[in-house]
Amino acid sequence: MRGRRSLKLLMTLALTGLATTPASAGQADRPPNIVIVLADDLGYGDVGANGATLIKTPALDRMAAEGVRLTSAYAAANVCTPSRAALLTGRHAIRSGLAENVIHPKDAHGLPAGEVTFAEMLKAHGYRTALIGKWHLGHQPQHHPLRHGFDSFFGLRYSNDMLPLALYEGERAVEEPVDQATLTRRYTDRAIEIVKSADRRPFLIYLAHSMPHVPLFRTRPFEGRSRAGVYGDVVEELDWNMGRLLDALRESGAAENTLVIFTSDNGPWFEGSSGRSRGNKGSSWQGGYRVPFIAWAPGRLPRGRVSDAPVSLLDVMPTIAALSDGQLPDDRPIDGRNVWPVLAEGAASPHDAIYFFNNSQIAAIRKGRWRLVVQAYYRGLDVPLDQFGAYFLYDLERDPGERYSYAAEQPGVLAAMKARLAAARKAFGVPERPPFAAAKK
Numbered sequence: 001m002r003g004r005r006s007l008k009l010l011m012t013l014a015l016t017g018l019a020t021t022p023a024s025a026g027q028a029d030r031p032p033n034i035v036i037v038l039a040d041d042l043g044y045g046d047v048g049a050n051g052a053t054l055i056k057t058p059a060l061d062r063m064a065a066e067g068v069r070l071t072s073a074y075a076a077a078n079v080c081t082p083s084r085a086a087l088l089t090g091r092h093a094i095r096s097g098l099a100e101n102v103i104h105p106k107d108a109h110g111l112p113a114g115e116v117t118f119a120e121m122l123k124a125h126g127y128r129t130a131l132i133g134k135w136h137l138g139h140q141p142q143h144h145p146l147r148h149g150f151d152s153f154f155g156l157r158y159s160n161d162m163l164p165l166a167l168y169e170g171e172r173a174v175e176e177p178v179d180q181a182t183l184t185r186r187y188t189d190r191a192i193e194i195v196k197s198a199d200r201r202p203f204l205i206y207l208a209h210s211m212p213h214v215p216l217f218r219t220r221p222f223e224g225r226s227r228a229g230v231y232g233d234v235v236e237e238l239d240w241n242m243g244r245l246l247d248a249l250r251e252s253g254a255a256e257n258t259l260v261i262f263t264s265d266n267g268p269w270f271e272g273s274s275g276r277s278r279g280n281k282g283s284s285w286q287g288g289y290r291v292p293f294i295a296w297a298p299g300r301l302p303r304g305r306v307s308d309a310p311v312s313l314l315d316v317m318p319t320i321a322a323l324s325d326g327q328l329p330d331d332r333p334i335d336g337r338n339v340w341p342v343l344a345e346g347a348a349s350p351h352d353a354i355y356f357f358n359n360s361q362i363a364a365i366r367k368g369r370w371r372l373v374v375q376a377y378y379r380g381l382d383v384p385l386d387q388f389g390a391y392f393l394y395d396l397e398r399d400p401g402e403r404y405s406y407a408a409e410q411p412g413v414l415a416a417m418k419a420r421l422a423a424a425r426k427a428f429g430v431p432e433r434p435p436f437a438a439a440k441k
Helices: 002-015 022-026 058-066 080-089 118-123 180-196 229-252 313-324 340-345 411-428
Strands: 033-039 068-070 128-133 152-156 167-169 172-175 203-208 258-264 293-296 305-307 354-358 361-367 370-373 375-378 381-384 392-395
Touching (some): 033 080, 033 229, 033 313, 058 229, 058 258, 058 293, 068 340, 080 118, 118 128, 118 203, 152 180, 180 229, 229 258, 258 313, 305 340, 313 340, 361 411, 370 411, 392 411
Parallel strands (some): 033 258, 068 305, 128 203
Antiparallel strands (some): 068 293, 152 167, 167 172, 258 293, 361 370, 370 392, 375 381
């Protein structure tokens, strides 16, 4: 009887994802492999687990069922360069001088040499490090990813709509023009090669896909496959390749000691779904920042957990530092927080508030259920709403689409948020905006 009870208990633990497998126990003394998969301009609502109906994402849906899905994960910026700078350093891009707009081919600036990326942190801890895909943090020699902790680079220096466009292997252009239709597959092939390598050192793979940023490309087998046009086809191919990568981890035996995070650099652009959120890439509304976020670590994370704790992509670096015993820089502010307790234990957010930057300005703040928006665009004009006394206070529990402001009904909440805004502007060194003047007629 006692043996049957023990067997029943073990089966229950296994089904709930709490049992430690022999593989995970045997690898417990090894630092975990880290795989960060970043889509480009993928909307929160473009993933089946987040409610997509016209686009099928079975691999990502399985990943969510086997891991943890976050429903209030935000990029630190609403466009790619500042978002990626924040992701790699754990610091808002205003601190590295990359908050304004995005880097263009004619630009000469990039990620400063003094910034420490998660690749540098893990490389110092014995990891082999690879960047596969889009960089977009500077294309001058001093800004190259090989100068920022990556052992290898295979991908594009910036967005796929910028010219001249070449595919790079390390610092050498190997293809121009680029066969963009095969990029998603080729990027994934490179990641799988690392997973299957005989090198036993722990690995960091930063797989930054070029899709579904425009222009859109997909291979012939995916043409017309989705019910959401070319965009949907591209996302379904992205999902299929995500499945290939996860299968490679399972088949190689590395899955039990690997953390995989799938997310996006900002909200969707011309196409794509923000789900129930308002706005898209470049806007100050939630849809510009809210991104899909799935964490998968068999044997380490529970299966099927869903959390609405507000987190930021700033948190990736501190979280993998905690998992790998990596050392965060102690000579500068780190804006991200370790969110492993959120993922593994269902803990509350470690953030007192989340700050949303639009260029060098704080466009919005979220604290708990409340989100204050103080900047918006109107017909091409960047309007500082607060200069007109227009503060839009949204209750995300009651109105996740940010349709109605409750500023008048919640004067205490508004006052506290305004005080927090003033303090944050001072702490981050946000430049003072000149008085707004509309474009001349």
